[in-house]
Amino acid sequence: MVDYLPDIYTSDESLQYYTNEFEDIFQESFQDVWENCVLESVKSIYNSMYLCLIVNVAFGLITSLGLPEILFHWLSAMCGVYILVITLQSTKTLMVIYLAYILTYLIIIVVITLHKRLNQTKPKEDIKRNTQIGFIASSSVVQYSLIIIFVLFEYILLDKEEWLEIRGIMMVFSMKLISLVTDQGMNDFPSFSEYCGYMFSNGNILFGPWISYENYMYQMKYPTRKNIFWVLAILRALFLAVFFLSVSNCWASYLISDNSNRLLLGYKEALSFRTSHYFICYLSEALILAAGWKDNDYHFDTETWTLSVTDPWQIEFPTALSIVVINWNKPMHAFFKKYIYRKWLPLGKFYAVFVTFLISSLFHGFEIKVSLVLISLGIFSYLQVLVRDYISQTFNMCVKIYPCKSCNHKIRPSSILCTLTKLIFSLLTVLDLIYLGVLMDQSTDEVGIYTKWNNLYFCSFWIMLINFLIVK
Amino acid sequence: MMFVIRITCFVICTGVLVIFANANVGAELAIATRSKNRGKGSMWWGIAKAGEPNNLSPMSPGALYMDTSVHGTLRRKQRRLARENTGLLEAIAKGANLAINECQFQFRNLRWNCSTRNFLKGKNLFGKIVEKGCPETAFIYAITSAAVTHSIARACSEGAIETCYCEKHYRRPQVFSNGNTGSVTTNVRDFEWGGCSDNIGFGFDVSREFVDTGERGKSLREKMNLHNNEAGRSLVQSQMRQECKCHGMSGSCTTRTCWMKLPNFRVIGDLLKDRYDAATRVIAANSGTLKSNKAHSNRLPKNPTALMTNSIHTKRENKRKHKYGFQLKPFNPEHKPPGVKDLVYYEMLPGFCEKNPKYGIQGTHGRQCNETSEGVDNCDVMCCGRGFHSEEVVVVERCNCIFHWCCEVKCDICRTKKKVQYCF
Numbered sequence: 001m002v003d004y005l006p007d008i009y010t011s012d013e014s015l016q017y018y019t020n021e022f023e024d025i026f027q028e029s030f031q032d033v034w035e036n037c038v039l040e041s042v043k044s045i046y047n048s049m050y051l052c053l054i055v056n057v058a059f060g061l062i063t064s065l066g067l068p069e070i071l072f073h074w075l076s077a078m079c080g081v082y083i084l085v086i087t088l089q090s091t092k093t094l095m096v097i098y099l100a101y102i103l104t105y106l107i108i109i110v111v112i113t114l115h116k117r118l119n120q121t122k123p124k125e126d127i128k129r130n131t132q133i134g135f136i137a138s139s140s141v142v143q144y145s146l147i148i149i150f151v152l153f154e155y156i157l158l159d160k161e162e163w164l165e166i167r168g169i170m171m172v173f174s175m176k177l178i179s180l181v182t183d184q185g186m187n188d189f190p191s192f193s194e195y196c197g198y199m200f201s202n203g204n205i206l207f208g209p210w211i212s213y214e215n216y217m218y219q220m221k222y223p224t225r226k227n228i229f230w231v232l233a234i235l236r237a238l239f240l241a242v243f244f245l246s247v248s249n250c251w252a253s254y255l256i257s258d259n260s261n262r263l264l265l266g267y268k269e270a271l272s273f274r275t276s277h278y279f280i281c282y283l284s285e286a287l288i289l290a291a292g293w294k295d296n297d298y299h300f301d302t303e304t305w306t307l308s309v310t311d312p313w314q315i316e317f318p319t320a321l322s323i324v325v326i327n328w329n330k331p332m333h334a335f336f337k338k339y340i341y342r343k344w345l346p347l348g349k350f351y352a353v354f355v356t357f358l359i360s361s362l363f364h365g366f367e368i369k370v371s372l373v374l375i376s377l378g379i380f381s382y383l384q385v386l387v388r389d390y391i392s393q394t395f396n397m398c399v400k401i402y403p404c405k406s407c408n409h410k411i412r413p414s415s416i417l418c419t420l421t422k423l424i425f426s427l428l429t430v431l432d433l434i435y436l437g438v439l440m441d442q443s444t445d446e447v448g449i450y451t452k453w454n455n456l457y458f459c460s461f462w463i464m465l466i467n468f469l470i471v472k
Numbered sequence: 473m474m475f476v477i478r479i480t481c482f483v484i485c486t487g488v489l490v491i492f493a494n495a496n497v498g499a500e501l502a503i504a505t506r507s508k509n510r511g512k513g514s515m516w517w518g519i520a521k522a523g524e525p526n527n528l529s530p531m532s533p534g535a536l537y538m539d540t541s542v543h544g545t546l547r548r549k550q551r552r553l554a555r556e557n558t559g560l561l562e563a564i565a566k567g568a569n570l571a572i573n574e575c576q577f578q579f580r581n582l583r584w585n586c587s588t589r590n591f592l593k594g595k596n597l598f599g600k601i602v603e604k605g606c607p608e609t610a611f612i613y614a615i616t617s618a619a620v621t622h623s624i625a626r627a628c629s630e631g632a633i634e635t636c637y638c639e640k641h642y643r644r645p646q647v648f649s650n651g652n653t654g655s656v657t658t659n660v661r662d663f664e665w666g667g668c669s670d671n672i673g674f675g676f677d678v679s680r681e682f683v684d685t686g687e688r689g690k691s692l693r694e695k696m697n698l699h700n701n702e703a704g705r706s707l708v709q710s711q712m713r714q715e716c717k718c719h720g721m722s723g724s725c726t727t728r729t730c731w732m733k734l735p736n737f738r739v740i741g742d743l744l745k746d747r748y749d750a751a752t753r754v755i756a757a758n759s760g761t762l763k764s765n766k767a768h769s770n771r772l773p774k775n776p777t778a779l780m781t782n783s784i785h786t787k788r789e790n791k792r793k794h795k796y797g798f799q800l801k802p803f804n805p806e807h808k809p810p811g812v813k814d815l816v817y818y819e820m821l822p823g824f825c826e827k828n829p830k831y832g833i834q835g836t837h838g839r840q841c842n843e844t845s846e847g848v849d850n851c852d853v854m855c856c857g858r859g860f861h862s863e864e865v866v867v868v869e870r871c872n873c874i875f876h877w878c879c880e881v882k883c884d885i886c887r888t889k890k891k892v893q894y895c896f
Contacts, residue, residue, distance in 0.1 A: 002835050004859075040730065040731035041729045041731050044730050044731070045727070049727070085593060087726070087727065095627075130757075151804070161725070162815050164718065164725035165725050165726065168720040168722075168726040169726060172721070172723055206726055206727075207720065207721060208721060245719075245729065248717070249717055249729060249731055249733070273723075276717065276719050279719055280720060280721060280726075349695075364722060370723060440722075442718070450801060
């Protein structure tokens with residue numbers, strides 16, 4: 001069939017026809033986004049992650065047979081090392097990580113043996129020196145030295161790109177190390193194989209989530225049975241990971257066009273960052289579930305496979321900043337609460353919160369934007385708690401973040417006034433999240449922090465100021 | 473029932489008509505290819521008009537290639553490329569249309585409005601103006617080659633061209649991320665994360681093979697065409713990129729995902745229009761063989777996406793440089809030599825005001841202009857001082873739009889009278 005009519009094209013109408021038809025090309029269509037962005041992103045993450053997943057699933061299946069202790073630890077460590085090798089791109093960063101892991105163990109062991117020997121030989125004379133040496137292995141010293149090393153990495157020892165590549169891994173490492181030193185102490189410090197098994201644990205070496213040494217050993221002692229629920233839980237986490245990845249890379253910028261107002265643009269950037277975080281959280285959940293670990297509380301419940309890392313619902317529709325902070329990364333929050341916040345609590349609540357966020361930012365190598373975000377987050381959330389307590393008291397309203405159980409406020413939580421106040425606080429929280437989230441976008445390095453916040457009129461600072469005045 | 477019969481009748485009639493028309497076309501084409509005219513290398517522009525899906529039956533893939541009229545416009549090498557790469561011709565046809573559209577959009581307010589004519593009468597699609605080495609021609613060459621690069625790359629990532637690098641390349645990335653060759657990987661690691669990073673390279677290469685193949689002579693004119701083709705392509709390449717994003721705990725970069733970011737072709741059109749406004753007038757200058765052309769030395773793209781393909785380009789570039797014994801030098805010796813992305817020309821046309829069949833210029837008679845505008849579409853400028861007349865036209869527009877929560881916009885339809893000016 002000949003499908004071709006030449007003379008049509010000479011008329012003006014046909015020109016009009018072209019213009020209309022090809023106008024669509026200028027707009028990125030749903031189909032374009034799907035093909036160019038979503039599928040590409042998924043391919044891209046599949047390429048870098050499928051081996052990790054296979055390794056973890058294999059580990060999970062093998063360990064459910066019940067391995068001897070030493071084999072379990074070494075298998076875990078070997079899988080972890082293999083994952084590092086296939087994920088990290090440059091040898092330098094790989095070397096840095098190995099050195100960090102191994103050297104730390106050597107230092108701690110040397111300190112511990114010295115400590116013990118001194119204890120045995122001259123128990124009385126050297127008590128002072130002894131405690132000094134013992135102090136070195138204590139958790140606070142480990143913390144401080146880690147912080148110093150991290151800041152050195154960030155600013156002196158490594159290129160920015162190299163540091164960014166391993167920062168997440170180093171953070172998981174440091175969380176594990178601090179909890180290990182604090183929990184086990186010097187007398188009960190694990191052997192080299194146990195140490196390697198825990199620290200290189202294939203389930204969480206890349207993205208976390210942090211699990212305690214106890215939790216790690218639990219899986220060794222009482223291996224979990226793998227069943228259909230296990231498969232379903234992994235698939236669910238993977239599906240959610242891919243979904244949030246596509247939102248982060250593609251849909252956020254597709255749905256909010258570049259010429260919307262600055263608040264929406266800010267929301268787009270912040271959303272993109274948040275969904276990227278959910279993606280990492282769900283990916284980490286999938287990986288650690290695949291390797292066989294799960295929430296300790298459900299360890300013997302064969303039908304419940306869960307290890308909740310994040311709760312997007314609570315963050316996307318927040319009631320308060322502190323709720324966001326708790327649900328951002330639950331295991332990490334548990335870690336900070338247990339090992340840092342509690343330790344500083346005697347100084348007072350505000351100082352404890354402040355120091356926790358400060359240390360958290362130091363663990364990020366004290367990078368300026370991350371530190372700004374974290375410290376503001378700490379202050380904002382603390383102020384918000386105070387303001388709500390204050391309002392709750394003065395107006396006798398039930399608007400506290402954690403609803404009180406035995407109080408008798410005059411205005412009940414179901415009343416309109418109460419709902420409205422809560423709604424306002426929710427909206428302010430969303431605004432805060434936009435304000436802080438825009439900094440985490442990659443564009444901050446080019447534009448600068450000041451311009452970014454200036455674009456949003458420093459709104460959160462004004463909110464904070466008002467909060468502050470109310471509390472005063 | 474009557475309706476169905478009527479439709480069938482209509483379809484049959486048009487079918488017959490089409491066959492007749494096509495027979496004539498074939499004959500005409502034969503004449504066209506025999507007649508010697510300049511700009512013969514750009515005959516392929518004509519396929520813009522052949523790939524239109526407005527015909528009676530939807531086009532099946534490959535149908536375009538079989539089309540005799542299309543075949544006639546192509547050179548042997550172009551035909552070979554089309555044969556070897558299924559789907560390429562469709563992409564090129566799409567690209568050519570994109571170019572025409574964009575050209576007409578960019579020049580809608582200028583005296584020369586990038587009008588196209590029926591190529592089938594043995595003439596060039598854009599008319600005789602392409603026989604001249606003027607800035608407008610430079611723009612036409614640049615935008616067509618840019619559009620072809622753009623649409624090939626797009627077709628590539630859509631999987632419409634089977635031989636695209638992308639698919640082949642795609643299975644390779646793990647070699648790099650395995651880290652088995654430590655020191656080497658550090659250099660290329662950034663953009664080897666899988667995904668389709670090479671379809672730009674494919675678009676660039678194929679577009680070069682296909683578009684430049686016509687420019688075989690050794691005159692200044694061929695050199696100019698090649699330069700402008702290259703300018704269009706380079707601009708697309710510099711605008712088209714792979715975007716990557718880091719993922720990891722609190723903003724670290726443990727893993728990253730990449731995807732293609734195709735620019736809006738309007739962006740490229742705008743950039744090329746800027747280049748047209750600042751086009752460099754050049755002359756041929758004999759030069760020593762040792763001196764390297766500055767224009768080509770800076771064509772290393774800043775974008776590391778093209779790292780791999782780039783080395784191939786530069787090699788080929790050198791070969792090409794030696795083919796011509798001269799270089800393009802600015803007409804005004806005080807000006808900078810033209811860069812890779814600059815448009816070049818060597819002659820000016822006397823003007824676009826009056827109809828000039830010699831150059832295929834239609835003049836601005838009867839063109840619409842704007843009385844109140846201060847730009848180039850102002851009536852005094854557009855009509856070259858000949859004056860204009862106003863007409864009242866009834867315009868149907870959407871108006872009084874109200875946003876209804878949520879999310880609907882409701883508008884009334886208004887008929888307003890507007891004054892429109894036309895040149896004498």
